[in-house]
Amino acid sequence: MEPGSRSKLAKTLPALPEIPEKQYFSISEAATLCGVKAHVLRYWEQEFPQLRPLKRRGNRRYYQKHDLLLVRQIRSLLYGEGFTIHGARERIGQAVRNDGHSPQLVLDIEVEDDARECSPQHWRQRLQTLRRELELLRNLCVRSD
Incomplete structure (x- = not known):
């Protein structure tokens, strides 16, 4: 781990609600499901190149399930494990480079009952x-x- 990639403020985060079976989520829905505010999502879009929600008319954002899983992973790294923005960005980028998979495949995804x-x-x-x-x-x- 590189120096400065984690802060000293790691803590346990409250549980998040289950993500509904839905294709698109508004920014307010995404914020609620991920336990962050809408302005935080907009900021993270600038800081994490992997986070790219669809943008439609009027610059409205539409998040998909893989976006929400990525946001939850970012939230966990920043707020739960105490990473800095730079450290979290590196961690997510490294996981993608090592596995050769897109970000949503390297996240901790809950598997539904078969x-x-x-x-x-x-x-x-x-x-x-x-x-x-x-x-x-x-x-x-x-x-x-």
Whole structure:
């Protein structure tokens, strides 16, 4: 570990809510799900090149699940393990270089129960969610024309 990559303020963080099965999240939803404020997310976008939410009309940000997982990892490194911004950026970049995977694959991802994923109920709910998201996207496209 390089000098200065960690501060002396490591602490235990409160648990975060489960990320819903949804394709896109607004900045306020992302902030709530990740336990940080919206302005912190905007700042981290400048500091961490891996964090790139979709930007639409009016510069509105739309975060995807992999973005939220990355934000949670950044939060854990900064607030939980006491890393500095520079140290956290290096740690995430190093993990990507070593594994050759994108950031979301090196994060600690909770694996869902396989039995639940195979149930018809799970897929029915997933399809309903996707349908709602597609309708929202269609409405966004219609409004921008």
